[in-house]
Amino acid sequence: MTKTPRYWRENQSRYNMIGARCTNCGKMYFPARAMCIECGRKSLGKMEKFKFSGKGSVFSVTTVHEAHEQYDFLKPYTLALIELDEGGKILGQIIDCEPEEIKIGMRVKSTFRKLGEEGKSGTIYYGYKFTKE
């Protein structure tokens, strides 16, 4: 069963961390929203594309030992809530470092990795993961 359009639609966001910025109040959102939560209807048509730097710090972290089938190859892997420098938080894996090294507050930056694939004959989908800065 292929979900190709659903993955393809978010390529810009997942490849390049392009979110949105409310030109009314300046708040930044990732992923992009059509409307600012603070400004409501005043922000309709006033949201502009905003590319996040991908830099931030670890807000909370967990090492996943029991994973969905897809991610069996990577377990145990580390999942974290990252507080982005521009504001807001994002969920992502932290890779290329040992779980013990990762502490709340650690600086990270985004990188480009395979997120998964739809089986051996389906499409591969890519997106951001994080490494130590």
Added chain:
Amino acid sequence: MRRVAIIGAGMTEFGELWDQSFRDMGIRAGFEALNDANLTSEQIDALYVGNMSAGRFIEQEHVAALIADYAGFAKNNTPSTRVEAGGASGALAIREAFMSVASGLHDIVVVGGAEKMTDISDEEVNAIQSSAADQEWETIFGATYPSLFALMAARHMHEYGTTREMLSAVAAKNHKHGSMNPKAQFRREIKPEDVSKSPMISSPLRMLDCAPISDGAAAVVMCPLDMAKKFTDRPVEILTTAMASDSLALNQRRSITEMAATKIAAKKAYNRTGLKPSDIDLAEVHDNFTITEIMAVEDLGFAPKGSGGKFTLEGKTTVGGEIPVNTSGGLKARGDPIGATGVAQIIEIVQQLRGDAGKRQVPDAKIGLTHNVGGTGSTVIIHILGVPQ
């Protein structure tokens, strides 16, 4: 709005019910509730069903019609509604039914919750559970349902010094309670050390920090309070229903060491009833993970912010303590067939308020609270029940 009472309750035992299909469970719970209320299906005006994901668990949608049919309501062409709110589907069914009776639209309503989770592999169950979280921005990045609660636990430990011991105390307590509940999935006690040493699921949460995969169904019958005496001499009143929503994904929350939706729904519930947290005699809260109970105990106002773990460790939430929590065994020991949980929580309060809780009876219980969560706190539904004055 009319006052609403529960006049009957019934549930299957929760567990791995290999011999019972989704339909079998639904019928059993429904009939037990009807018998308890001394009613026949002809007297029922409407049916509400809470179910999270029959479509993926058993490839069956339109389960409201299914239950109505197999429970004997379809022959009376009774209207039947299925509602879904992730883990809070059961409480949502209760809420919708309550509103239909309170508004005067219906008189006698059956509310059921059911979930059949063991007909598929554990891997598929895990995938379905995570669909209550954000598929596009959490699951696709490798988040499992437990990992999201693990992130909350890790942050709670960081901000408030909550310890591994405190998490284990929640699970051990709930097993102790469950050992006194004949319908519970797990009826053996466990030691806190057992929890602390169980296999790691997603740090810091271990296997015994997590509610099990379960099958089960639970049902109650509701009617206007002034009609209740016709059917039972021990009606239990639903004093209020309160609900709040929050962002789907954890990363959009203002804080991940509390569920804002719990606090807001609780405030509404307390305001509407004029009650305070200290007026609550017992509570059934959503312990899908031990950390969820710790946060609930804080968010509901029972323990000061950040000290839910200490509160538990000190025995304050054990039967006999200041505010017994999850006397049924909670999701952890009683079991968590997702759509049925919210209704089972109501049933525990009903039994306690009727004085029918046997060994786990809270003496003199007059007011009880239920707390049911959907997703990682995107939906919270609270009900307060009381012995009618």
Added chain:
Amino acid sequence: MDVGIVSYGAYVPRYRIAPAEIGRIWGLDGAGLGRGLMVEAKSVPSPDEDVATISVEAARYALRRCRVSPQKIGAIYVGSESHPYTVKPTGTIVAEAIEATPALTVADYEFACKAGTAAIQTCMGLVKSGMIEYGLAIGSDTSQGAPGDPLEFTASAGGAAFLIGSKEIIARIDHTVSYTTDTPDFWRREGQVYPSHGGRFTGEPAYFKHIISCSKMLFERTGTKPTDFKYAVFHQPNGKFPLRVAKQLGFSDEQVKTGLLTPKIGNTYSGAVPLGLSAILDEAKPGDRIFVVSYGSGAGSDGFDITVTDAIEQYERSAAPTVKEILSNFKLLDYGTYAKFRGKILLGGE
């Protein structure tokens, strides 16, 4: 019009496996084989890496070091023999991930280990003809060797990207020549997981003949001799061949040293010469002349005469990690983990 490298970026995965560890599983003297091939370790991609992710990292590093807007890139060519898809280009994934879409042309290249240098030549042509302003040429691979086969000791992963243009060039490519014949020394048929090779046939009639012939063509075209060059980089399937061919051509070990990475990371196939060239550009000074000859089985060699310009002094190389910096952070694996990462284990339900 001058044409050359405007910017470059390199990437090598963090994991490694040592020849001794591979030999241990297959009952071979891995350490001895390693010494014979002059390979201390080879790089291994993580399960979430592939040629697309390696290419994107290298391309992003290249763009970070210069001020060129990705929208000005008119062409992207990714050369590899381990593209993630057999049909569906890697280049478009790179294009999207560096925000170069939609006004550009893209195609994937394949020519064993010289697909990356072929991409450089194509970009040169498109820039020189005025068809595009900038072109991105990438050589990257996550090559595999059959378990227990000599190739398993060296087939590794890595890649580098070169932004080719005519303005603000840091390394001018003054000449390029190629020597190509139909020589089946190493191949992989459609549907096969692992390549096959002609054993000793891959040496003299293949690697050496093409590199030497191409090098001679390059000396002739440019009127030069080995001592005119500061650096030389050759294709490096192991640590020994490039040293031998260098010697045969009259280059010293010193000239080849900087661009010789195989001893540390194995043979990165289409990434090999691009990575070697990147390592050279990491330390090269204005006026340094670089002799580059790649080799791809099948067979062919692309040769380049490159001279570093003054612009390299202002080049923001520190905006991305150097090859040395990338190689300094590594983790050794055991064979089991390596086999799991490389999909060599039969899984349930297959």
